[in-house]
Amino acid sequence: MSDATLAPSGQIPTRKVPFRGGGFRPVAKRGIGFVVFVVLLLVIEWGTRAGWIGNLTLPRPSDVGQTLWGLAESGQLWVHMQPSLTRLVVGSLLGVSLGVAVGVLIGLFSYARAGLVPLVAALFPIPKIALLPLFVIWFGIDEASKYALIALGTFTPTVVSTYGAVDNVDRTLIRMGQSFGLSWWSIVRKIVVPGALPGILSGLRVSLAIGIILLVAAEMLGAEYGIGAYILQAGSLYDLEKLFAGVVILSALGVLTSSGIGLIEKRLLRWRA
């Protein structure tokens, strides 16, 4: 260092080497997410009580809580939850399983890739809600059209994440399988699919979130019961407490599915460091 060499003679400047590493490595902090939630709710509660958040801007969190409690107590919550959950489970199960299958095909076969990737790219950005009338014509106004809408919505993101995951499977492992004379089907089952599983599962988080979004859209179609129907009804009456109660339920559903996938990841991907 130039200033070190220019220092007055007789004294050698000595400095501690400054620390320059660290950072860029987020670690899990327990409870912080919860604290953020609570603080946000408290601020809104305070604002609505003190008056600097207008009544029409946001409902009071405590009122929303009361509405939720009332829903649960009267049994209405389950009346709305049950059909919604069925739609979500059936629809996304269809979409996801089909999506994984097509994604693996695209990942494995050149013709499937050449033929289906553009198709999926064309389907992906279509707002599925815009297709609602079409689904009604195809599948009727009953449950089938709702399943189809959620299935199509979860299908495309699952395909994209699955074939990406298959592409990322370590080719040396596949060569190894071939060099030991494993059958094609064994290689797919024992090497390709397990190797793609981390990518498929993280894609599933996105797909299921989209599934929940489309649940509300699906219930715009002549549904009497369901969380989406409940929200839409509240919305058209400008009943903000009810609207927010419904939104809270959807958010909770999102958190639940995401942590469910987290659990599956923990069990199935224990082999990862």
Add this chain to the structure above:
Amino acid sequence: MKLSLEQITHHYAGMPVLQDISLSIPAGEILCIIGPSGCGKSTLLRLIGGLERPDSGEVLQVGEPPEGCLNPLTYVFQDFALLPWRSVGGNISLVLEDHGIRGREADEIIEDVLARTKLSDFRKALPRQLSGGMKQRVAIARALAVKPAVMLLDEPLSALDAQTRELLMDDLLALWTRQPFSGVYVTHNLAEAVRLGHRIAVLSRRPGKVREIIEIDLPLEERHHGHARLDEVQAHLWSLMKQEAMAADQELLDV
């Protein structure tokens, strides 16, 4: 069973990588292939085991593989190629399952090969828990499980540190002495080649041609560190390789 390579020539995207390679691998002998980096030695090994097709020439199996052999040409890879989601035992059973070997029969084979590679205590461990040397021993155990006629070793020690390499080299020698196997051992490390090779084929830089085949008439069990004859061969190999290595080092990749 013996392997014989007949005038193998291979190109990558128009660039010749191997030219007119003829070699034979007699039963029970280890042939080492050395050459500067990029001379196509690993490609040659993939051609020998049928993982790639040569542009011209052929690889011939002469005679029948010995009885009980499940996979005549079996690789040991430089990067181990273990399935991270399977335990040590599971990685070995993987290559048995397709031959319909399950249950007790598979158990016996797994126990046996793990004992031979000193891994008996690690049957349930996952690959990520193992050191590099252990991982390669698992890969060797897996190769032994299918009773190969010829072992194809692609720089099996190159990903390991010097001490581990030394230990594993001793293990390989011990394995061979207990039960001689045929092998093709690709390496760029001359010391490994003179320790393990009955014959050493020296390839030139790209396009790889056989420059010389050196026979070492010293039994494997008598070869140890600092043996005068081995040092002499190694010095000779280095004199052959030095020019090639220097020239190869100056070449641009992918031209």
